[in-house]
Amino acid sequence: MESLSILIGGRAGDGIDQASLLIGKLLNQLGFRIYIYRDYPSLIRGGHTFSIVRAAREKLGAHRQTVDFICALNQDCLDNHRDKIHGRTVVLYDSDVVKGTGLALPLTSMVKAAGGPEIVRNTAMLGGLAKALGLPWEKFEKVARENLKKETEINIQLARKGYNAAETFYKIEEQKKPVLPLVTGNEALALGLASAGLDAYISYPMTPSSTILHFLAQRAEALNMKVIHPESELAVIMMALGFAYAGQKTAVGTSGGGFCLMTEGLSFAGMAELPMVIVLGQRPGPSTGLPTYSSQTELMFALWAGQGEFTRLIVAPGDAEEAYYWGGVALRLAWKYQLPAIILTDKNIAEGTYSFDLKNIKRFPEEQSLFWDGSGEYKRYLATASGISPLAFPGEAGATIKVNSYEHEEDGVTTEDQRITRKMQEKRLRKGVALLKEIDELEAVKVYGKQAARTAVVCWGSTKHLCLEAAEKLEVRVVMPLVLSPLPLTQLKKALQGVAQIIAVEDNATAQLAQLLKGAGIKVDAVILTYDGRPETVEQLEERIARGMK
């Protein structure tokens, strides 16, 4: 795929995040589709942090081996990324603090002379980049003014100095395409949940899910949503269960460590048939692992977390648009079937920035919770054919609504009766059968790449775009399940028809999707695994797939 890649890096605290978003927004205004990858250590100040901004004509969500620009605010940035330089890479660097060759910009002294704070170096660098890209100053100034709301004048003044000090290397052509919003996976997920009717979001901060909490907390009033940050994940999940009982659609967000604490509440949700959505942002473990990096290691955990046997919905979106849609679907289905739904994301999706087109989002399944009609005695756990019991919420006259973590009778009162125990366990599992039927009507498995290819790459979550781009050159089929529990086996088998070889691509060390498929009778022939917290580049994956292909 033809694209432009720009890497910008410096110490944590140098404003790399903001700068890379501004680069993205600048190229976005020219009609390009954007993807931004953020790489930062678990530090507030110091260390080395960088972003890669990619712009192309079509949607994307991965990065390549080399970049066209390196914007180095510190020496590490240049030294760590020499392997990303190709024949025409332009290196822009703050020549006051970095030794290099390329476009030397004395940013530190420029900023000092103007009396600006050190952080403004990043904007001065961007001014230089705009010139190097061959963009007119006015174009840059407009985007910068719209986005730099704090200390705007000093930022613009220094960007102009950077611009004047640089030379032009490229001539970027404006694309005749509509300009799309740039949205992180977490922002998209938050909006998808909101759109599907979320009433409350409850979360204890944990990377990479915290930005959902921040995003929704900031907009809680406008959205008329209750956003709460309680004392722990134990409180989070129990509060969410309380909200569900009282009739409010609720989601919680966390990562593996927080999810560990939530498992008792998850199991309770299964028994009490209380709907809720859990956003599980994966990152490398075990334990604290690498807090700010990415992995796909919680699939097995999500599948089996909690004691006892109960139905759960697990979805795994692969980019911002899918996060929006599947977030909404998860909320709707959790309520319809009165069960917990888990949305598996990972740091790459959660904190990656994507071009987002609302027009690509399909309609969510209709909101169709089954409500009590007010006749007869209300039974919270009425055993129906589908297993779904009519809902009523406290405050409704004539209904006594009892939920229970113990095994219970239809009216919610504790029982240890053998016959009822069997009946209620069957009722709860019956909902899974109905749920799977509904999932089969959605596009729960996507097929990309060369549809007739005899080799299929199977992937899930954020490896989607990496596989799509690698598949272009290799002409393989790409099969991506978006629902992982209950597993849409019929759709999967159809997607894999005529395939002679299956290669699973995953960000974990034990091939968790391959294990899941094996359990369902689909044999995976080869696995390509990464587990260093960083996404692979397209070229690396191309090579590994080519080697694995028979």
Next chain:
Amino acid sequence: MTQWCPGCGNFAILKVMQEVLAELQAEGTLLENIVLVSGIGQHAKIVDYLKVNSFYSLHGRAVAAAEGIKLANPKLKVIVFVGDGDSYGEGLEHLIFAAKRNIDLTVVVHDNRVYALTTGQYTPTSPLGYKGRSTPTGTHEHPLNPLELLLAAGATYLARGYNARTEQLKGLIKEAILHPGFALIDLLQVCVTFYNQYDHYNQRVYELTGHNPADYNEALSKIKEWDYNSDAKIALGKFYQVERSTFDSFFSGGDTVDRGQLIKTLLERMV
């Protein structure tokens, strides 16, 4: 139908609750707006025995669930039954934070100072040297004074009741329910099977009189009179009551909004 031992203090509490609910209803509270929440333990069975909305929750987690219910629908009166092991042990963080928030809940702690459902182990309020199945030579730790802890945490209503003083208990529970804010009653509930304290309590309890519950320091000194360990007199009644803004009042919900339009506008700003 009830599954408590004959003589268990829980029977008296159940009866008191039946009366309290009937009185509230007679005074105009709609029963459908009441939710009972329980933890896990002998105390928790009470929700099965009352035909009222209920949320039979997990060990230690009743208070957090109750907070969710109250925040979701501030109209509801949420009454939480918990045990001492349940809420002063496993669920202590939630209790402290609920008090800190002054969320409008009523928490009734069935404090029998023993784990009864799991057959007689020590709890956070068992006295030093308590011999239970997990501490056969006696505990080596002092009990917690829960009222002192909750006062420091920010509770705005604190009282102690006793299941053998049902008239007083009824008054306290009703008052706590009507108190707008976080109310906790440490209820001396006797477990006849594993830790029968009737004689001990009967000899020492007295009713608080001439006490000013609005005075923090006076409340503190009365609360510290008996530390759940010494052989002091045991005060029953209301130690503390003040009014302070409640957490739930900040979440009463606004007007409905057109989410679809709002999301479109938000996205337009993200270009």
